[in-house]
Amino acid sequence: MAAADELAFHEFEEATNLLAQTPNEATTRGDQLVPQQHVAVAMDSGGSYGAEDEVEESDKTALLQEEKQQPSFWTFGYYQTFFDVDTSQVLDRIKGSLLPRPGHNFVRHHLRNRPDLYGPFWICATLAFVLAVTGNLTLVLAQRRDPSIHYSPQFHKVTVAGTAIYCYAWLVPLALWGFLQWRKGVRERVGPYTFLETVCVYGYSLFVFIPTVVLWLIPVPWLQWLSGALALALSAAGLVFTLWPVVREDTRLAAVLLLSVVVLLHALLATGCKFYFFQPLPPEPTAPPHQATSQPPTVLLSPLPPRSAAA
């Protein structure tokens, strides 16, 4: 299978890097075994996890019994399996999302079938707060240029940012996962991703927007558009390269449609945030004051007041 090919030291330096970072992490067999340890079930009699012979013996049954031994949905241990990551793994996944490469599938190479919820949740939280804070800072900059603008903390934007980012990062993967499951019948070889893996891909792909949003503080319009376009390209490329192996076997129309919808939604999010949260810098004080208006009320509808070319 393609997955086994990729993991059998196909890329030697990456495997050695990973092993160097996490010396306790073994190959897939060990990976399958690790969630086993968090299950508070006495599958091995006596529960001596370190014993070599028990590892060998339970290893064969691990794949079979893994389904049954998952902690129940209502226990705390179930949710703990989604936070079973180390600092180095999270950093590695973030790096993987920042630098997408055509052959590198984020899910197979970085998640290695162990998605986590830590990354998506806290990246979304950080992005929401950074959006609100830097958006407010642009209001400060605008007020210094044009004193007639009234500064206010605009605290309600925190709620708006949080809702928008979390809805995007959780509902769009849900829709995508549902769609891929529906089309599952068309594909034979490569199975679709689980819901958590999709959420993970989207969550980590939003990371690149955090430095971009901070860069949008600099009131130079072409720089803002350039950094926005670059971030969007990186983020959407990561998504496309991850989804391509799954949709490539579908009909051409469905594949192209799906990928363009994914990229379009991402672009809508980026431009929507840019227009809603960021106060355009008013022109120099000699210009007529009516250009320095208040924030556009909605995300997508009203055209922006003419952005000044003055840096």
Next chain:
Amino acid sequence: MAEAAESPGDPGTATPRPLMRDLKAVGKKFMHVLYPRKSNTLLRDWDLWGPLILCVTLALMLQRGSVDSEKDGGPQFAEVFVIVWFGAVTITLNSKLLGGNISFFQSLCVLGYCILPLTVAMLVCRLVLLTEPGPINFMVRLFVVIVMFAWSIVASTAFLADSQPPNRKALAVYPVFLFYFVISWMILTFTPQ
């Protein structure tokens, strides 16, 4: 919280001593936060009175006046309250899900008590705002808030970092940083009417 069982048959006697004992316990924890050292007092005898007092004080000082009807202003009392408690609960859940061996209420206690430096910063900012506005006014407030923010972070990590496995410390500390950053931002952007 350790409560002594008072003799039930004394309805008429005033009993100030348990209150004084609780207040002293709260005060002792305030001292531990202001001078953070490696000690177990905050963890061992946790209580939530201190965090409640601090949160209410902070929320009262941060709320905008009732005459202000524009929706663009700072947070309301309820918003501050929700952010502090919801944020503390989220961080505690995060820490426990990552495998930390600190209990739920101990973590809430630590996070709540470590808001003390930021409450002091809020008091200082309100006093500074009584003078005339200007860049110096802002620089003083910025400096005070940054120092108190750093103090809060140092105090809380002194207590919380040890409860995590070593390869996940940064993952558990980062949300604490975000939490105090948001509170500092609310304090810094407070503008009186």
